[in-house]
Amino acid sequence: MKRTLAGVAVALLALSGCGDSASPTSATSGGAISGNLTVLAAASLTESFDKIGKDFETANPGVKVTFSYGGSSGLAQQITSGAPADVFAAASPATMKTVTDAGDAGGEATVFVKNQLVIAVAKGNPKGIKGLSDLTNSSLKVALCAEQVPCGAAAKKALATANVKVTPVTLEQDVKSALSKVKLGEVDAALVYRTDAKAASSDVDGIEFPESAGAINDYPIVTLKSAPNPSAAAAFVAYVQSGPALDVLIDAGFQKP
Structure with a gap:
């Protein structure tokens, strides 16, 4: 003591x-x-x-x-x-x-x-993603964090608020792993924290979306x-x-x- x-x-x-x-x-x-x-x-x-x-x-x-x-x-x-x-x-x-x-x-x-979520996309946003509804496009590959991880729980809440259902190609165990999928070109988008997108700004862009305001961690x-x-x-x-x-x-x- x-x-x-x-x-x-x-x-x-x-x-x-x-x-x-x-x-x-x-x-x-x-x-x-x-x-x-x-x-x-x-x-x-x-x-x-x-x-x-x-x-x-x-x-x-x-x-x-x-x-x-x-x-x-x-x-x-x-x-x-x-x-x-x-x-x-x-x-x-x-x-x-x-x-x-x-x-x-x-x-x-x-x-x-x-912290708040953004949509991480390849630099220059080649797929023209503007919001969560765009992630429902079947031609897009999307990464999310697993639901038990905070970034996954926040993503679930934001998607529910937007009444959007996304089928991810991968569920990652932490936000850095989800972000790396975008950086490596393995997916077209991922829901990650604003801070992670900013740290990787030389490789990705962070797309803001209004529903993230209701899922702040x-x-x-x-x-x-x-x-x-x-x-x-x-x-x-x-x-x-x-x-x-x-x-x-x-x-x-x-x-x-």
Whole structure:
């Protein structure tokens, strides 16, 4: 408990020093946190968390952050099965609930950003796709995320709102896999997050559609009960919610909570 409280105090000190600065103030005054930190995070957070992780390490030279990205539902199952990790960042409250209901959260999960779907298509949109109804064209190959994955659940909700039925040629286990099908030319379109389309903007275009506004995903984050490094975990969760980290996330296309 003393270690955890110390980590929280350190994190708050780090946040108070951040302000609007692009570089976080070190949270390791006096070497309060150190060691390895393992973060399990939704695949759609890859680019943003890679940057945030480097900034956190720069501010805390004694800490080494390791990320494991994937579909949130699969990561939640890993945690409830006993996989060692310090922090979990999910792409939906439903997948976070799997962890909290199992008693594996170290505190209350906090929503730190939101994300919205777009239709990812090849650069230049050669098929002329304008909205969800176009995806019903039998000549088009469409990729979706599996329903148990947050991007798949959001896609299902958006399609239902539009009263559109799409028959995908593949159901992927995370959003990056769905996006890769478009990048490789294996499908004509995929429903992915706006952030993923933006990260791959040299290869794909993201087509906005109005029904996505009713299927926005909240992203919660929490420290884990069995965290090997609870002090660093608390500091990282606090930093993810700080101004500099939020700037990275917003620049990537995420929305404020």
